Amino acid sequence: MPGRLLPRQFYARDALEVARDLLGQEIWHGEVGLRITEVEAYRYPHDSANHCRAGLTARNAPMWGPPGHAYVYLCYGLHQMLNLVTNREGEGAAVLIRSCEPIAGHATIRRRRGGKEGPVLLTGPGKIGQALGLDATFSGHPLYRRGGLEVREGAPAAEIAVGSRIGIGYAEREHQEAEWRLAVANSPWVSHARQLRGVAR
DNA sequence: TCTACGATCTTT
């Protein structure tokens, strides 16, 4: 039996708080189910790494909308990046899903990954969008309704690790160094794990 | 319109 959907209000908080509580929750799309193991918070209003730093654009519009919706965008011309919109409507903030443990739909995931043999390692945000079969048409999709892309209640993380966010060299140093990347401690489903430090929950 | 570049990943 499927787990309970996370309610809209879950997302209506600061992105960093939502990020912490998303660890261990599940993302489902069709038969594919993933357990969230690594996330990054893109906060509002003071975050020079945030896509919303320069105001409203056609691409980032879902981030300015109500919480509990997806924000999906194409990165480097090939990677579909999945974010979950947080805070309140009118505040551009979201949590980037960076890594997950696959829990269902392994065959579909493998096919989407090109049918390669070997373990399916979903570490890094590009692989999450690929495993879920996402593209930009999912941007703005609600996450709290059955059907389509859903986020369900999962087993919370016992312990978490923190570190600075990846790939934001364009941001101010204060925001580059902010420890707004969170992961399930000691999970194999984490990217750049050496740059994390463990902290008690 | 034009141009530079990116919240990446894989291969060398």
Add this chain to the structure above:
DNA sequence: AAGATCGTAGAT
């Protein structure tokens, strides 16, 4: 260390 690959944003 560098190539793939293309939509977006800001400038012209």
